[in-house]
Amino acid sequence: MKALNDKLAQRLERSGMSRGELARRVKSKAIQWNQPHISPDATRVRCWLQGETPRAPVPDILAAVFSDHFGYRVTTYDLGLGDSGLADAGLVYDSSYAATVEVVADLGRADVDRRKFLAAAPFAAVAGVGPSRDWLLNTLDQEPVEGPRVRLEDVSAVKNMFTTFQRMDIFQGGGSGRLVLADYMNAHVYPLLRRAHAEDVRRALCEAAAEQTYLLGWMAYDNGEQSVAQRYLIQSLRLAEESRNPALGAHVLAGMADQATLLGNPSEGRRLAQAGRQGLSRTTSAACLADLWCLEARALALLGEKAAAAHAVTQSERAYEHVDPDGEPDWAEFIDPAYLHGEHANTFRDLGDAASAEEHARRSIGHAHLQRRARRGAMSHAALAVSHLQRRDLEAAHAAGVRTLKLAGQVKSSRAVEAVGDLQRRMRPFGQHRLVADFTERARELAAAA
Missing domain, CATH: 1.10.533 (Death Domain, Fas)
Known part of the structure; x- marks a missing residue:
């Protein structure tokens, strides 16, 4: 019945x-x-x-x-009639602003409701091809369009909340606070997108909404919810285009590039990072440019292109020399020496250059320790441990690995947990050594807690 x-x-x-x-x-x-x-x-x-x-x-x-x-x-x-095509709709870069607003609002509601179809949807390996192309074409050749009437005070309130949620992600991990942010977006931000605004207010509101939608995607990514993350990022890219802010769109493409590379698609990651750099040609954000070069280097390393990867790291460092922290947007706060050196360490790790990996890992660890950033510290300690393993120094690797475990346990981040798992796999060639057994037991306790 x-x-x-x-x-x-x-x-x-x-x-x-x-x-x-x-x-x-x-x-x-x-x-x-x-x-x-x-x-x-x-x-x-x-x-x-x-x-x-x-x-x-x-x-x-x-x-x-x-x-x-x-x-x-x-x-x-x-209406109690299922979820229609929302999972697929989230992958579409719709030319209609109104349609985009409805899709991202539906996506947020589904996320808060923890609907299983969304988590079960697959990551689409080449879903970024169309969105990145459309964003780039429209960014390089776009004219303002007249829009319908929200106050700048409303937009300021939204942007003020962004800093709070971003710092929650940086210091506590993506699994902490994401659903609170999604609930805030559903209740206060997405409804504003449907209301009338003057054109300058509309752009500012789309910029604020794009920033926070990106953060939702990034937090889902850090928490291992890749299909959810991908859909948020694509819709964030569309809102960024509507805001007429090329640097923000390039930043979203950086997130998409990072995800593609992490999930075993470095060719796609490289292409997305390159598209982001091309979109930055008419604007200035040295931090974003440094990040895009950094992520391109990560992809190139996995593709085995050693010279190109090293060149990209150099370009990233040169770009960062021009960063003016006071002139960068709030969303670029995390793009700093702790982050960049940590990612460079992973690049050289994948290239098999243990000396360079160790150098960058230690620099990242130093900055992360001063800032009390446990997630970044955990990931950079893991890179340091791998550099020791590449030199066959199990004792040093074990010590760095234990510090990785301690820091990973302080945040809700699947990436930190995955870094521990990667370290476990890399220790296996050392067989039944007591240090391997000890690390394995400690890692098991972390996994159980997570």
């Missing part, structure tokens, strides 16, 4: 429509959608209320009917 669809029943009662009226509106909307064969009656509506799930595209048509009636977004999920 089917369960009654209480969600649909509640929406219908709230609308004041009869079953017959709902059937007539569905038929009318179906004609607009070029689906004239869809012609329900009151009896069919009763079946839906009794738990029958209509075939596609009827759920989406019903959602459109209720959205029109109430004057705000109603989804198939709200």
